[in-house]
Amino acid sequence: MPLDYDPFSDAAMRDPFPLYAAMRAEGRPHFIPQYNAWALARFADVWEASMHHEADVTWTAGALPTQLLLDEPVPHAFTTMDAPDHRKWRGVVRREYTPEGVRAHESRIRTLVREVLEPLVARGSFDLYSDYANRVFCLNSGYNLGLPREDAISWRALIDDMIHRDRGQRGSSERNQRAAAELGGYLAEYVQMLRRHPDRASGHTAAYMNTEIDGRRLDDQDMVNLLMNFLIVGSETTPMVCAGALYYLERHPAQKAAVLADHALVQQLFLETARFDQPTNMLCRRAVRDFTLGGADISTGQDLLYIYASANRDEAEFERADEFDIFRRHERDLTYGAGGHKCLGMHLATMAGVIVIEEFLKAAGDYAVLVEECERAYGEHLSGFLHVPVQTTTKREA
Numbered sequence: 001m002p003l004d005y006d007p008f009s010d011a012a013m014r015d016p017f018p019l020y021a022a023m024r025a026e027g028r029p030h031f032i033p034q035y036n037a038w039a040l041a042r043f044a045d046v047w048e049a050s051m052h053h054e055a056d057v058t059w060t061a062g063a064l065p066t067q068l069l070l071d072e073p074v075p076h077a078f079t080t081m082d083a084p085d086h087r088k089w090r091g092v093v094r095r096e097y098t099p100e101g102v103r104a105h106e107s108r109i110r111t112l113v114r115e116v117l118e119p120l121v122a123r124g125s126f127d128l129y130s131d132y133a134n135r136v137f138c139l140n141s142g143y144n145l146g147l148p149r150e151d152a153i154s155w156r157a158l159i160d161d162m163i164h165r166d167r168g169q170r171g172s173s174e175r176n177q178r179a180a181a182e183l184g185g186y187l188a189e190y191v192q193m194l195r196r197h198p199d200r201a202s203g204h205t206a207a208y209m210n211t212e213i214d215g216r217r218l219d220d221q222d223m224v225n226l227l228m229n230f231l232i233v234g235s236e237t238t239p240m241v242c243a244g245a246l247y248y249l250e251r252h253p254a255q256k257a258a259v260l261a262d263h264a265l266v267q268q269l270f271l272e273t274a275r276f277d278q279p280t281n282m283l284c285r286r287a288v289r290d291f292t293l294g295g296a297d298i299s300t301g302q303d304l305l306y307i308y309a310s311a312n313r314d315e316a317e318f319e320r321a322d323e324f325d326i327f328r329r330h331e332r333d334l335t336y337g338a339g340g341h342k343c344l345g346m347h348l349a350t351m352a353g354v355i356v357i358e359e360f361l362k363a364a365g366d367y368a369v370l371v372e373e374c375e376r377a378y379g380e381h382l383s384g385f386l387h388v389p390v391q392t393t394t395k396r397e398a
């Protein structure tokens with residue numbers, strides 16, 4: 001029977017990994033006739049498309065499956081621009097995200113992490129994702145944007161509502177759209193307030209407000225789109241990896257013992273979790289030329305699903321790909337994508353993710369994840385854990 005893959009089906013939104021394995025076994029990109037789209041499930045295909053076909057696809061038709069496959073609106077921001085515009089807009093904050101740019105924030109982030117963690121560890125039981133890691137990354141992306149602290153937290157709650165999927169939901173619901181409109185409204189008011197008081201703008205907000213691109217200042221809608229984008233990407237995926245890392249350690253006691261004994265292994269732990277349980281799941285592009293990829297003839301106008309979560313589990317690229325192993329060595333992966341749109345925040349994600357896990361281990365020592373109560377994301381866009389309850393025995397190291 002031909003494989004029936006639909007990214008919005010209940011099976012794919014609940015647990016796509018068996019479908020991904022079946023598509024990889026087909027040995028070529030998988031065509032989805034109802035969307036006139038190709039699913040790239042193999043590592044080699046996503047890599048090849050990212051590295052060698054940038055000029056053959058456009059980002060302007062959208063990046064999310066709902067935008068390309070279901071024609072939902074596409075906000076104008078650099079994540080949905082092609083070169084050369086993409087490079088100019090991304091370039092405004094690029095320096096902040098180099099390894100040196102990120103290192104300049106290390107001690108501030110460590111202080112923030114300790115501040116969030118201390119009362120939680122004193123409590124003894126909390127949720128690693130929502131109470132801890134997600135809160136840290138919300139506050140940090142709020143800081144990067146120059147937002148008031150409490151707004152960063154409440155606006156994140158709206159983002160959760162924007163991406164929430166009910167069982168069987170296909171595309172955006174009224175709840176998703178209401179949350180998006182509400183957040184857009186708050187951000188618009190915030191931008192207007194900054195227009196009246198430019199001295200109050202800081203971080204990326206100030207950088208974008210004070211710049212000219214091709215001789216033009218960014219308008220209010222540009223600013224709202226950028227703020228929303230940074231708020232989402234800066235707080236969405238990394239906390240899932242942090243919470244997932246501590247979950248997977250719980251499931252692999254020998255690796256847990258090794259990490260508890262030597263915190264220098266935390267970076268390997270973070271990166272293996274991001275490979276094994278890639279949180280971005282997939283992003284999409286549209287072909288603007290005919291080209292051949294992995295034995296498939298792609299035609300102009302067809303959509304391509306770059307399924308990172310599947311590519312990172314490809315046996316043709318990773319030995320024992322379905323095994324979680326923090327000691328594995330590999331040359332390359334697609335955790336942060338590849339090519340000109342490669343994740344801008346990758347150095348920040350790795351550095352801050354490591355700090356979040358390290359500080360937790362220092363403060364909590366051994367810990368117990370309530371594995372039966374953990375919950376994974378449901379939907380087409382994200383993959384990974386959204387609820388990881390934990391119990392700690394208080395312990396603080398210097």
Ligand code: HEM
Nearest residue numbers: 079233234237238280335336337338341342343344345349
């Ligand atoms: C473990 C955490 C993260 C993962 C797995 C991840 C993954 C990705 C992936 C796969 C892409 C698409 C790359 C491509 O198209 O080739 C991307 C893009 C992006 N990421 Fe991340 N990301 C993470 C954290 C972050 C953080 C903390 C930020 C903070 C600002 C961030 C900002 C961005 C931006 C702005 C883009 C769009 C880049 C562009 O279009 O030029 N990411 N990310």
